[in-house]
Amino acid sequence: QSVLTQPPSVSGAPGQRVTISCTGSSSNIGAGYDVHWYQQLPATAPKLLIYGNNIRPSGVPDRFSGSKSGTSASLAITGLQADDEADYYCQSYDSSLSAWVFGGGTKLTVL
Amino acid sequence: EVQLVETGGGLIQPGGSLRLSCAASGFTVSSSYMSWVRQAPGKGLEWVSLIDSGGTTFHADSVKGRFTISRDNSKNTLFLQMNSLRAEDTAVYYCARVRVGWNYVDYWGRGTLVTVSS
Numbered sequence: 433q434s435v436l437t438q439p440p441s442v443s444g445a446p447g448q449r450v451t452i453s454c455t456g457s458s459s460n461i462g463a464g465y466d467v468h469w470y471q472q473l474p475a476t477a478p479k480l481l482i483y484g485n486n487i488r489p490s491g492v493p494d495r496f497s498g499s500k501s502g503t504s505a506s507l508a509i510t511g512l513q514a515d516d517e518a519d520y521y522c523q524s525y526d527s528s529l530s531a532w533v534f535g536g537g538t539k540l541t542v543l
Numbered sequence: 544e545v546q547l548v549e550t551g552g553g554l555i556q557p558g559g560s561l562r563l564s565c566a567a568s569g570f571t572v573s574s575s576y577m578s579w580v581r582q583a584p585g586k587g588l589e590w591v592s593l594i595d596s597g598g599t600t601f602h603a604d605s606v607k608g609r610f611t612i613s614r615d616n617s618k619n620t621l622f623l624q625m626n627s628l629r630a631e632d633t634a635v636y637y638c639a640r641v642r643v644g645w646n647y648v649d650y651w652g653r654g655t656l657v658t659v660s661s
Contacts, residue, residue, distance in 0.1 A: 434587065525646045
């Protein structure tokens with residue numbers, strides 16, 4: 433059971449928009465700690481996608497965006513492409529655990 | 544260019560010890576925050592350990608007292624000493640550079656697989 437809760441899977445057709453939620457609590461996201469997102473393509477290491485809730489690193493397309501409100505955060509992907517198929521993870525810090533925490537991951541399928 | 548290359552993984556019996564290494568290039572480990580993150584087969588990511596630029600270390604409760612993160616500044620290398628290994632420690636272990644002042648990974652290694660089994 434992950435401290436941050438993500439849907440196990442989402443799907444969308446090419447060109448569509450999908451969102452992935454990340455729900456935490458008052459000791460992590462709700463406490464004001466930033467949320468970061470990673471993309472993990474099949475059989476590869478994770479890659480930073482969004483940091484500081486909504487900041488894209490250089491090289492990440494603006495089709496990817498992040499937001500945060502209360503005890504939750506979301507990753508939105510617009511203009512879905514086949515090579516967006518991957519697992520997506522949210523991550524934050526938890527003050528009760530004094531530890532980094534990850535969501536369980538969401539598998540994105542492009543139909 | 545930042546590169547992180549992990550070595551030291553393999554098959555080890557329960558109760559055994561293993562030391563993972565992560566050779567870094569393109570930046571200085573001693574002035575960075577570094578972390579280990581693991582991923583059990585078919586599972587999600589789990590934070591393991593972190594060392595800050597001052598040398599202070601932090602470990603997840605699941606490995607506290609068994610794993611130790613350290614670094615060799617002269618070799619620009621990060622280590623993870625893993626003792627009293629259990630089956631549930633089986634995972635790909637990723638070396639990661641942490642953005643200083645933040646709590647996220649900006650660069651990941653390719654990972655090394657540790658299998659704990661008799």
